[in-house]
Amino acid sequence: MKTLIKIKPKTYAAGDIVKVDFMAMHPMETGMRKDKDTGAIIPANYIDEVKFLFNDTLITKMVVWESLSVNPLFTISFKVPSAGTLKVIAKTNNGQSVESSESITPKG
Amino acid sequence: MERRSFLKSFTAAAACMAVLPRMASAADEAKKNMGPNEMNYATALAAITGGKAVVESAKVKIEAPEIAENGAVVPVKVTVESPMSDKDYVKAIHLLNTKNGNARCANIYLTPANGEAFFGTRIKLGGTQDVVAIAEMSNGTFLSAKQNVKVTIGGCG
Numbered sequence: 295m296k297t298l299i300k301i302k303p304k305t306y307a308a309g310d311i312v313k314v315d316f317m318a319m320h321p322m323e324t325g326m327r328k329d330k331d332t333g334a335i336i337p338a339n340y341i342d343e344v345k346f347l348f349n350d351t352l353i354t355k356m357v358v359w360e361s362l363s364v365n366p367l368f369t370i371s372f373k374v375p376s377a378g379t380l381k382v383i384a385k386t387n388n389g390q391s392v393e394s395s396e397s398i399t400p401k402g
Numbered sequence: 403m404e405r406r407s408f409l410k411s412f413t414a415a416a417a418c419m420a421v422l423p424r425m426a427s428a429a430d431e432a433k434k435n436m437g438p439n440e441m442n443y444a445t446a447l448a449a450i451t452g453g454k455a456v457v458e459s460a461k462v463k464i465e466a467p468e469i470a471e472n473g474a475v476v477p478v479k480v481t482v483e484s485p486m487s488d489k490d491y492v493k494a495i496h497l498l499n500t501k502n503g504n505a506r507c508a509n510i511y512l513t514p515a516n517g518e519a520f521f522g523t524r525i526k527l528g529g530t531q532d533v534v535a536i537a538e539m540s541n542g543t544f545l546s547a548k549q550n551v552k553v554t555i556g557g558c559g
Contacts, residue, residue, distance in 0.1 A: 311517040311518055313520070313522075322526075324503075324526075325438045326503065338438045338439075348515065351515070352513065353513055353515045353516060354510060354511065354512055354513065354516060355510075355511040356508055356509065356510045356511070357508065357509040357511075358507075358508045358509075359439055359504050359506045359507060359508065360438075360439065360504060360526075361499060361502050361504055361506065361507040361508075361525050361526050361527075362507060362508065362523060362524065362525055362526065363474060363475045363476070363523075363524040363525060363526050364474065364475075366523065366524065367522070367523055367524050368521075368522075368523055369479075369520070369521065369522030369523065370510070370512075370516060370520065370521060370522075371516050371517050371518040371519075371520040372515070372516060372517060373486075373515060373516065373517025373518075375515070
Protein backbone atom coordinates (compact mmCIF):
# COMPACT_ATOMS: atom_id res chain seq x y z
CA MET A 295 0.00 0.00 0.00
CA LYS A 296 1.58 3.26 -1.14
CA THR A 297 0.95 6.28 1.05
CA LEU A 298 1.60 9.99 0.92
CA ILE A 299 1.59 12.65 3.64
CA LYS A 300 1.30 16.31 2.68
CA ILE A 301 1.43 19.30 5.00
CA LYS A 302 -0.31 22.48 3.84
CA PRO A 303 0.95 25.17 3.68
CA LYS A 304 4.54 24.10 3.05
CA THR A 305 6.06 26.66 5.42
CA TYR A 306 4.65 27.19 8.87
CA ALA A 307 5.74 28.35 12.31
CA ALA A 308 5.29 26.70 15.68
CA GLY A 309 1.75 27.44 16.89
CA ASP A 310 0.29 27.55 13.38
CA ILE A 311 -2.63 25.33 12.45
CA VAL A 312 -1.78 23.31 9.35
CA LYS A 313 -3.76 20.80 7.31
CA VAL A 314 -2.35 17.29 7.10
CA ASP A 315 -3.35 15.23 4.06
CA PHE A 316 -2.90 11.48 4.25
CA MET A 317 -3.50 9.54 1.05
CA ALA A 318 -3.33 5.76 0.65
CA MET A 319 -3.39 3.83 -2.61
CA HIS A 320 -6.05 1.30 -1.71
CA PRO A 321 -9.00 -0.26 -3.63
CA MET A 322 -11.49 0.06 -0.69
CA GLU A 323 -13.47 -3.00 -1.81
CA THR A 324 -16.93 -3.08 -0.24
CA GLY A 325 -17.42 -6.84 -0.44
CA MET A 326 -20.53 -6.29 -2.55
CA ARG A 327 -19.00 -5.91 -5.98
CA LYS A 328 -18.84 -8.87 -8.38
CA ASP A 329 -15.99 -9.76 -10.67
CA LYS A 330 -17.15 -8.88 -14.20
CA ASP A 331 -15.72 -12.06 -15.78
CA THR A 332 -16.33 -14.77 -13.19
CA GLY A 333 -19.32 -13.34 -11.30
CA ALA A 334 -17.59 -14.16 -8.01
CA ILE A 335 -17.94 -11.62 -5.22
CA ILE A 336 -14.76 -9.67 -4.59
CA PRO A 337 -14.03 -9.97 -0.85
CA ALA A 338 -14.20 -6.86 1.31
CA ASN A 339 -10.85 -5.13 1.62
CA TYR A 340 -10.86 -1.65 3.08
CA ILE A 341 -8.91 0.54 5.47
CA ASP A 342 -10.68 0.37 8.84
CA GLU A 343 -8.42 2.39 11.10
CA VAL A 344 -6.14 5.39 10.69
CA LYS A 345 -4.10 6.89 13.50
CA PHE A 346 -2.19 10.18 13.45
CA LEU A 347 0.61 10.47 16.03
CA PHE A 348 3.01 13.29 16.80
CA ASN A 349 6.17 12.18 18.61
CA ASP A 350 4.26 8.97 19.42
CA THR A 351 1.36 10.82 21.10
CA LEU A 352 -2.02 10.14 19.54
CA ILE A 353 -3.57 13.20 17.93
CA THR A 354 -6.44 11.72 15.98
CA LYS A 355 -7.85 8.25 15.59
CA MET A 356 -10.26 7.36 12.83
CA VAL A 357 -12.52 4.34 12.51
CA VAL A 358 -13.32 3.98 8.86
CA TRP A 359 -15.74 1.91 6.77
CA GLU A 360 -15.95 0.89 3.15
CA SER A 361 -18.02 3.93 2.12
CA LEU A 362 -14.85 5.92 1.52
CA SER A 363 -13.64 6.35 -2.05
CA VAL A 364 -10.95 4.32 -3.78
CA ASN A 365 -7.50 5.68 -2.84
CA PRO A 366 -8.95 7.45 0.19
CA LEU A 367 -7.90 10.85 1.40
CA PHE A 368 -7.93 11.83 5.07
CA THR A 369 -7.40 15.46 6.01
CA ILE A 370 -7.08 16.75 9.56
CA SER A 371 -6.01 19.98 11.19
CA PHE A 372 -2.97 20.01 13.38
CA LYS A 373 -1.61 22.74 15.64
CA VAL A 374 2.18 22.50 15.31
CA PRO A 375 3.66 22.52 18.83
CA SER A 376 7.34 22.12 17.91
CA ALA A 377 9.64 20.22 15.59
CA GLY A 378 9.08 16.49 15.61
CA THR A 379 7.81 13.53 13.66
CA LEU A 380 4.28 13.00 12.47
CA LYS A 381 3.43 9.35 12.03
CA VAL A 382 0.38 7.85 10.35
CA ILE A 383 -0.57 4.21 10.86
CA ALA A 384 -3.31 2.75 8.65
CA LYS A 385 -4.81 -0.72 9.12
CA THR A 386 -7.08 -2.73 6.86
CA ASN A 387 -9.93 -5.08 7.80
CA ASN A 388 -7.82 -8.11 6.85
CA GLY A 389 -4.92 -7.30 9.08
CA GLN A 390 -2.57 -5.44 6.77
CA SER A 391 -0.99 -2.33 8.15
CA VAL A 392 1.20 0.46 6.87
CA GLU A 393 3.15 3.10 8.70
CA SER A 394 4.48 6.32 7.21
CA SER A 395 6.00 9.40 8.73
CA GLU A 396 6.84 12.98 7.89
CA SER A 397 9.13 15.33 9.76
CA ILE A 398 7.59 18.52 11.13
CA THR A 399 10.01 21.42 10.86
CA PRO A 400 8.48 24.78 11.78
CA LYS A 401 10.26 27.91 10.56
CA GLY A 402 10.58 31.18 12.37
CA MET B 403 -48.49 -51.78 -2.48
CA GLU B 404 -45.13 -51.67 -0.80
CA ARG B 405 -43.45 -50.44 -3.91
CA ARG B 406 -46.01 -47.70 -4.30
CA SER B 407 -45.59 -46.36 -0.76
CA PHE B 408 -41.84 -46.50 -1.16
CA LEU B 409 -42.04 -44.47 -4.34
CA LYS B 410 -44.37 -41.98 -2.67
CA SER B 411 -42.05 -41.42 0.27
CA PHE B 412 -39.07 -41.32 -2.07
CA THR B 413 -40.56 -38.62 -4.27
CA ALA B 414 -41.60 -36.63 -1.16
CA ALA B 415 -38.08 -36.86 0.21
CA ALA B 416 -36.62 -35.90 -3.14
CA ALA B 417 -38.94 -32.91 -3.33
CA CYS B 418 -37.89 -31.85 0.14
CA MET B 419 -34.25 -32.16 -0.74
CA ALA B 420 -34.76 -30.17 -3.90
CA VAL B 421 -36.58 -27.38 -2.06
CA LEU B 422 -34.36 -27.11 1.02
CA PRO B 423 -31.06 -26.27 -0.62
CA ARG B 424 -32.80 -23.76 -2.82
CA MET B 425 -34.20 -21.99 0.24
CA ALA B 426 -30.81 -22.06 1.90
CA SER B 427 -29.08 -20.65 -1.13
CA ALA B 428 -31.68 -17.88 -1.40
CA ALA B 429 -30.92 -16.92 2.20
CA ASP B 430 -27.21 -17.00 1.44
CA GLU B 431 -27.74 -14.85 -1.60
CA ALA B 432 -29.66 -12.28 0.45
CA LYS B 433 -26.87 -12.29 3.02
CA LYS B 434 -24.28 -11.74 0.31
CA ASN B 435 -26.22 -8.79 -1.05
CA MET B 436 -26.23 -7.29 2.43
CA GLY B 437 -22.50 -6.65 2.48
CA PRO B 438 -20.30 -7.29 5.49
CA ASN B 439 -21.14 -4.13 7.45
CA GLU B 440 -24.78 -3.58 6.57
CA MET B 441 -26.30 -1.03 8.96
CA ASN B 442 -29.09 1.42 8.36
CA TYR B 443 -28.95 5.08 9.33
CA ALA B 444 -31.22 4.86 12.39
CA THR B 445 -29.22 1.99 13.91
CA ALA B 446 -25.91 3.69 13.19
CA LEU B 447 -27.15 6.93 14.74
CA ALA B 448 -28.39 5.14 17.86
CA ALA B 449 -25.03 3.34 18.19
CA ILE B 450 -23.21 6.68 18.19
CA THR B 451 -25.46 8.73 20.45
CA GLY B 452 -26.74 5.97 22.71
CA GLY B 453 -30.21 7.48 22.45
CA LYS B 454 -29.17 11.03 23.41
CA ALA B 455 -30.74 13.97 21.61
CA VAL B 456 -28.97 15.37 18.57
CA VAL B 457 -29.39 19.09 17.93
CA GLU B 458 -29.00 20.52 14.47
CA SER B 459 -26.55 23.37 14.81
CA ALA B 460 -24.97 26.06 12.68
CA LYS B 461 -21.71 25.34 14.50
CA VAL B 462 -21.32 22.24 12.37
CA LYS B 463 -20.63 22.92 8.71
CA ILE B 464 -20.56 20.37 5.90
CA GLU B 465 -18.94 21.27 2.63
CA ALA B 466 -20.11 18.87 -0.06
CA PRO B 467 -21.26 19.36 -3.64
CA GLU B 468 -25.02 19.79 -4.14
CA ILE B 469 -24.79 17.78 -7.34
CA ALA B 470 -22.18 15.06 -7.64
CA GLU B 471 -21.72 13.79 -11.18
CA ASN B 472 -19.77 10.80 -9.97
CA GLY B 473 -21.01 9.12 -6.80
CA ALA B 474 -17.74 7.22 -6.45
CA VAL B 475 -15.79 10.30 -5.44
CA VAL B 476 -17.70 12.89 -3.44
CA PRO B 477 -15.46 15.32 -1.54
CA VAL B 478 -16.76 16.12 1.94
CA LYS B 479 -15.32 18.52 4.50
CA VAL B 480 -16.65 18.96 8.02
CA THR B 481 -15.76 21.87 10.28
CA VAL B 482 -17.04 22.30 13.84
CA GLU B 483 -16.79 25.62 15.63
CA SER B 484 -14.91 25.00 18.86
CA PRO B 485 -12.05 26.53 20.84
CA MET B 486 -10.42 23.06 21.00
CA SER B 487 -9.05 23.81 24.46
CA ASP B 488 -8.41 21.10 27.05
CA LYS B 489 -11.80 21.77 28.64
CA ASP B 490 -13.94 22.50 25.63
CA TYR B 491 -13.24 20.54 22.50
CA VAL B 492 -14.85 18.30 19.94
CA LYS B 493 -14.38 14.70 20.99
CA ALA B 494 -15.44 13.15 17.73
CA ILE B 495 -16.90 13.82 14.33
CA HIS B 496 -19.06 11.05 12.91
CA LEU B 497 -19.68 11.10 9.19
CA LEU B 498 -22.78 9.25 8.02
CA ASN B 499 -24.86 8.77 4.92
CA THR B 500 -28.57 7.99 4.90
CA LYS B 501 -28.99 5.47 2.08
CA ASN B 502 -25.82 3.45 1.45
CA GLY B 503 -25.86 -0.19 2.57
CA ASN B 504 -23.62 0.81 5.44
CA ALA B 505 -24.67 4.18 6.81
CA ARG B 506 -21.32 4.71 8.52
CA CYS B 507 -18.49 6.45 6.67
CA ALA B 508 -15.98 7.37 9.35
CA ASN B 509 -15.72 8.22 13.05
CA ILE B 510 -12.95 10.70 13.76
CA TYR B 511 -11.77 10.95 17.35
CA LEU B 512 -10.09 14.32 17.85
CA THR B 513 -7.96 15.79 20.63
CA PRO B 514 -7.15 19.41 21.57
CA ALA B 515 -3.82 18.89 19.71
CA ASN B 516 -5.77 19.24 16.46
CA GLY B 517 -6.11 22.99 17.01
CA GLU B 518 -9.42 23.06 15.15
CA ALA B 519 -12.15 20.52 14.55
CA PHE B 520 -11.81 19.66 10.91
CA PHE B 521 -12.06 16.53 8.81
CA GLY B 522 -11.88 16.15 5.05
CA THR B 523 -12.27 13.04 2.90
CA ARG B 524 -13.84 11.61 -0.24
CA ILE B 525 -16.78 9.23 0.03
CA LYS B 526 -18.81 6.88 -2.16
CA LEU B 527 -22.57 7.49 -2.46
CA GLY B 528 -24.86 4.87 -4.00
CA GLY B 529 -27.49 7.44 -4.94
CA THR B 530 -29.02 10.80 -4.08
CA GLN B 531 -29.10 11.11 -0.29
CA ASP B 532 -28.12 13.17 2.74
CA VAL B 533 -24.61 13.31 4.13
CA VAL B 534 -24.79 13.82 7.90
CA ALA B 535 -22.08 14.98 10.28
CA ILE B 536 -22.54 14.47 14.02
CA ALA B 537 -20.18 16.27 16.37
CA GLU B 538 -19.71 14.79 19.82
CA MET B 539 -18.67 17.62 22.15
CA SER B 540 -16.53 17.21 25.26
CA ASN B 541 -19.54 18.07 27.46
CA GLY B 542 -21.44 15.08 26.10
CA THR B 543 -23.83 16.86 23.76
CA PHE B 544 -24.32 16.02 20.11
CA LEU B 545 -24.60 18.61 17.35
CA SER B 546 -25.35 17.80 13.75
CA ALA B 547 -25.59 19.14 10.23
CA LYS B 548 -26.66 17.55 6.99
CA GLN B 549 -26.49 18.22 3.32
CA ASN B 550 -28.35 16.64 0.46
CA VAL B 551 -26.16 15.46 -2.41
CA LYS B 552 -27.75 14.67 -5.77
CA VAL B 553 -25.89 11.82 -7.41
CA THR B 554 -26.13 11.43 -11.18
CA ILE B 555 -24.15 8.17 -11.43
CA GLY B 556 -24.13 5.84 -8.41
CA GLY B 557 -20.80 5.02 -6.84
CA CYS B 558 -21.34 1.54 -5.45
CA GLY B 559 -20.71 -1.30 -7.89
